[in-house]
Amino acid sequence: MPTTSSLQIGADDLAFPRLNALSYWLYLFSGILVGVSFFQGSTFAGGWTMYAPLNTPAYIPGEGLGATSVVLALIMFTAAVTMGSVNFLTTMYRMRAEGLRMRDIPIFSLSINLTVWMMLFAFAALLAALMILASDHVIGTTYFQFANDGSTLGTSAENPGASLLWAHLFWFFGHPEVYIVFFPALGAMAEIFQTFTGRRLVGRKWFIISMVLVAIQSFIVWMHHMFLTGINLPIKTIFMATTIGISLPFDLMVFSLIYTMAKGRVRFKTPFLFSLGALLLFILGGITGVFLGAIVLDYQFRGTYWVVAHFHYVMFGGATALIGGLYYWYPKMTGKMYDEFLGKVHFATFFVGFNLLYFPMFIAWETPRRVFEYPADLQIWHNLSTVGGFILGASMLVMFYNLFVSIWRGEDAGESPWKYASTAEWAVGSPPKLENFPGLPSYASGSLEFLDDEEVAERTGKPPGAGVAADGGTASDGGTARNIRAVTAPATPTAAAHETGGEGHASHASFWPFLVSLGGFIAFLGLSGVRTGSPVYVGMAAVGGLATVGSLVGMTRESFHAPEMAIAERWPFEGVEKMKLGMWTFLASDVVLFGGFIGSYAFVRVAYGWSDWHHDLIPAEHVTMPGLINTYLLLTSSFLVVLAMVAAKREWRGATTASLAGTFALGVGFLVNKGIEWNHLFHIHSEMFPNGWTLSTNIGSSTFYLTTGLHGAHVVVGLVICGYMTIRAWNGAYQGDDKPIEYFGLYWHFVDIVWLFLFPLFYIL
Amino acid sequence: MPSDTIAHAVGVPLHGGDVRAPADVFNSIFEVFLVLGTVVGIVVVAYTMYHAIKYRDSGSTDDPYADTVERPQLGEKPTGGTGGRKVFYSFGISAVIVVSLIAWTYTTLLYIENGPDESQAAIDAIEIEVEGFQFGWNFVYPNGHETNSLVVPQDRVIKLQVTSLDVFHNFGIPELRVKTDALPGQYTSAWFTASETGEYTAKCYELCGTGHSLMVTSVEVVPQSEYDEWYADTQSSGNGTSGNVTAAIDAGATTAVGGAPA
The missing domain is CATH 1.20.120.80 (Cytochrome c oxidase, subunit III, four-helix bundle)
Structure with missing residues (x-):
């Protein structure tokens, strides 16, 4: 994702490469911590929604330390996500190729941009929820307990807002999260449609406006997950309206994709098959979603397989498009073509398996979720689902085999194996070089060109070679006769020269992000067991904490410089330098974090x-x-x-x-x-x-x-x-x-x- | 309260049978949505496939739409394709369908939310408190009698006040189309009527711990006379079993029902 979108917008790298490394390592270690938590027991014992007060220590059998570790792991993950979001946004607003206005960036990058905006705020709300939950677990606050003494039977609630507080915090994150997962798929779908129909996206402007509307509205629909919690009728009505409201832009996007095929030259290659399949699945998911928008129906669908089937058609439908994206960009990532026949086999089995798995759930919708018993007359549908599940799983093995083997056996892909591909990533070699482009990308003339050093120097008034090389990532020994290399020209030998770009590209090799993340991992693992008083856990918490702080200091003291592009499109932040923009973006998410805490306080106080x-x-x-x-x-x-x-x-x-x-x-x-x-x-x-x-x-x-x-x-x-x-x-x-x-x-x-x-x-x- | 309410009850007409049951409301709306959803689904999917197949690349070198359509070029600045008007028409149609469907269901939502007309049904409604706990249900009748399974008369409006004694549960009787969350420290309400006697099942619809699957109980719908008999029998033990846990709620429930467990 970072690679594709930075290529698409013409950036040579992310704005903060070292932060990206930190974000990655935190992400990795958060995953390891989740893995470890399963060995401590009770991980996600209350389901992935972790409803309160089932998520508090009073209800976790035994020591149940896994339930604490997994919350801490998610905090770590959220930290990684927030850093990533700050980084992406700064990159997109400060490092676009010259001539690319925000509305001009390719649709996939635009979908990523909106995704990241949603992530910045939604994950901050999740962070608030997780920090509060972790503090209930580790230091003994009582946010999610409805009785102060932790007693588990009684109606004398000393904190009557406990249960609903979690539901609000969780779904305020949870609903935007649906679009966070779906948007990249939508962007990939639109990109693949353009390439394989040989048509520009029909109604592109309205497609973009629709996406922006959805991104904004995604924050005002969360209570439709809570229609039965006793919220009053006016609020239910508002959330019914916003929910229906958010479905309409999707209608427009679906029709936009359908009409993009009109007068096209549709080629049924694997990426397109998956995208078209995703569109069909999304149509079904959308129609069954309208059922849920009618509150009277929603009440009865609550907690049943209708919901399970619906969101899999939408979310796994999204994943289907992303699989298409994987095939689409595979030649770019590896430089090799996958096997087209196996790709089609994969699609056929995947699509059959998918529908066999999820469609019967609509028919057997009366089955309650998370219950292992169901009426005997529904058995045939459940059996079909099971068979579908195995087919779907097996189909993925075909893909893994195909993509794995093609790294060695695949044909060379060249710069672009796809006719009508138009975005910038297809104008460079496969896989792209570390510095991304053979020169500084620019759309100033209306289409993509790469400016070489002399051109950049002329424009910026700096002598060639001095700093410019570092900025643009081009090597000063590129020496071509022409200043500008138009992308339509075949690859010139100069490209090879860039491989030895010397100090051209900022070195990403910093050990500190790894150490910070490792320290954080040890500290969090220790914290999960601090309440048992075990010296092992306390010791780990202390050692890990010290290691984290120590490595952070080390990271600060390390000299590190990621130069900015010499010429770039920076609207609307021309006047805000990179660090400041990053800081502002971070503070915006911090506002939501404190908003989560202050809102929680106000909520439980009003309930009391x-x-x-x-x-x-x-x-x-x-x-x-x-x-x-x-x-x-x-x-x-x-x-x-x-x-x-x-x-x-x-x-x-x-x-x-x-x-x-x-x-x-x-x-x-x-x-x-x-x-x-x-x-x-x-x-x-x-x-x-x-x-x-x-x-x-x-x-x-x-x-x-x-x-x-x-x-x-x-x-x-x-x-x-x-x-x-x-x-x-x-x-x-x-x-x-x-x-x-x-x-x-x-x-x-x-x-x-x-x-x-x-x-x-x-x-x- | 106990003896005179029973006496009072005998004379009350059975209005519950005249009330449109939530199950009936749900089933009729669901049917319309299913039919319409299927039709729209088939039309849109067919329309999509029609476009995909009609405009497939024949492999010829000549572009059949060269006069009207410009193909994307590598390195071009992204722009939109022509044909946006059709998108708007289709979008308009779909928006009208969706919005009018939902608006149509809104009046029934009001009915489900507010319950049947007060003058018609309130006097003979039975209000029962439902307490979820890990892993079962406790039903508290107006006279204080508590049971772990539900017994209700046929053709009567049954109002439920639902809460939880521990974690987040959800009380639902699927066949009667009644469902509501059971939250600790709060009450939610729901109502239903059953026109057919028989044995139904109440289930928990929110994951509440390891015994969630077992959190089922029976709902027995019996003729009014049988219910009256059963309810009279509960009188003797009734108030005695009502602990302090439920005392406060009983007081509230009794006044709301107007002293009338029929």
Whole structure:
């Protein structure tokens, strides 16, 4: 995915290559942690939706540490996803080939762009849900328990919002996730349709507008997963409307694909067969989805095979298109052609198996999900499904064999084996070189060209060879007579010369991302068992934590430079440099994270009774003063960061250092003050709270400590950065270059602003 | 309360039989959707396949549509193809079908949500509290009697107040088309009527732990007279079994029903 879309938009690499490595390693280790969790037991014991309170330790049989590890693993995965999202978005907005407006980028890349936007926000909400759940597991907060003592039978709910809170958090992530999974498939489908029908996408503009609408609307349909939870009629009506509303753009996209075939030269190669198959499956999934949009029907479909069949037609239908995408880009990735006959065999068995597996589920829809008994008269359909499942599984073996063997036996694919393929990835060799393009790609003339060094130098005013090579990724010994190589020309020998591009491409080889991820893995595995008190687990948590922090410092100190493209299309962020854009994107997801925490607090408090809350749950010793002092400390520290920037710009080394040191001191003061406050509250002995007001005391204390604690953690991260920068400033850094201080300042101001919300919510109201 | 409500009950007419049952509502809508869905499915799939086959590449070197259609070129800046108007017409038709179908079902949603007309049926509705637990059901009748399986009279409006004593469950009687979530700390409501006597099954529709599959119980629909007999028998033991767990809810339920377990 990164490769194809960066090729399609003409970027030579991702904006932050080392972050990409970190994202990858975190992803890998999160997967390993999920694997390990199965050996600890109880992984996903409550199903993948992990409904509360079945997901809390009170309901997990035995020690059930796997249930905790898997939540921590998902946190790690979400961190990887967020880094990836920041990276992709920065790349797409800062590194497009000249002349490519956002609306001009190929439809697959556009679908990825929207997918990543949805990921940025949806996964932040998931992160909030997972962090809260992990804290219920590891440090004993009581968000998802409806009785404070963890008792499992009774109706006296001390936290009546517990169950629904999880459902809301989960589906606020869960529904956009459906489109996150489906959009890349949609993009691949559209791309493959264009190539194999020899037609440009009909109604492309409206196709794009439809996708944008879906991406936005995906965040306002989540409650249709909760129609039976007792939400009131007006809200149900709104969510019914948004749900039907989100299906309409898909109608348009389906018709757009159908009409793209008209007057085409349709060639039934494997990629197209899978895409066409996916379209048919999606049509069936869409029609059966309309059934679910009618709430009266939805009630009865809830928890039955109708839902199972419907979402497999949609989601696995999407996967079908992605398999088509795999065949489509296989020659680009490997330089070899797969075997067409085996590809068609794969499609035929896959399509038969798919429908045999899932279609009978519509007929046997009365079967409840996750129940191993069903009425005897439905047996034939279940048997057919089982047979279909095996056929579907077997068909995938054909693909693996085909793709594996073709790496050696396949014919050479050349730059493009596909007639009418139009996007940029088909204009370079297969597989593409490390630097992606034989020159700096540009669409300025209306179609793709590669600018060589001299041309770039002329345009940017820099002498050839100096920095330009690194920027464009071209080697300065490319020496061709022409400045511009049009893509329609056959590959010239110059391409070969680029292989030895020397220092041309930024080296990605950094060991630190791997070590950070390994440390995180050990720390999380340790955390999963900390509540048992076992020294092995505690030790792992400590060692892993130290290793993570140590490697992060190492990563910061390592000199690493990923140059930007000399000429690129950057709308709408021409004026925002790469780091700043990355920081802003990250903060946008952080807003949703805090939104998740603050929203959870508001939700459980409203469910409890807004004013009773303060009376029943909060001790008199919880006073406003510590919060007020902390507000003052943080605001002052933000002011000092601004002073540090000014001083750095004017090259006043002493003042820069002093301002940063002041910021650091005020931040430490904030934490010390908070520490005193918390310590006091932990140990109060009042009539209401004879054993202190700790994390587990009630839902009021849980929300207070966890939400302000998350903010405190942000302060700690800020202080680590600030301390590091103070030392560097003392050694003379940043003079005349206040950018790094500005990036830190953005983060620090954000943390302050969050506090301005938390203070009234947790101290005054 | 117990003795005079029974006496009162005998004289109450059986309005439940006149009420349109949720099962009937569901089945009729489902039927329309199935027919329409099948027709639309066949038409759209056929239309798609028609395009795919009609415009397949014959392998000839001449482009049959060279005059009207421009083929994509490698390296071109992506643009749209011609023929967008047809997309809009088709989209318009599909949107009208979908929106009108859903709008049509909305009135029935109101019916299912609000229950049958109060003046018609409320006086003889029976309100029963349902408590889900790992792994079974507890039914609390207005007189405080508790059972683990449900007994209800034929042709009566049965209103359910559903909650959970532990985790997230979902209470459903599939044949009677009644279903609602059972959440700890909250109540959801649902109602149904059964016109046929017999034995039905209630199931849990939300994964609630290892015994989820076993969380089934019987729902017995009996003639009114038989029910009255059964219910009278529960009186003696009735209030005694109602622990403090359900006491608070009983109070609420009794007032809501207006003292009338028929």
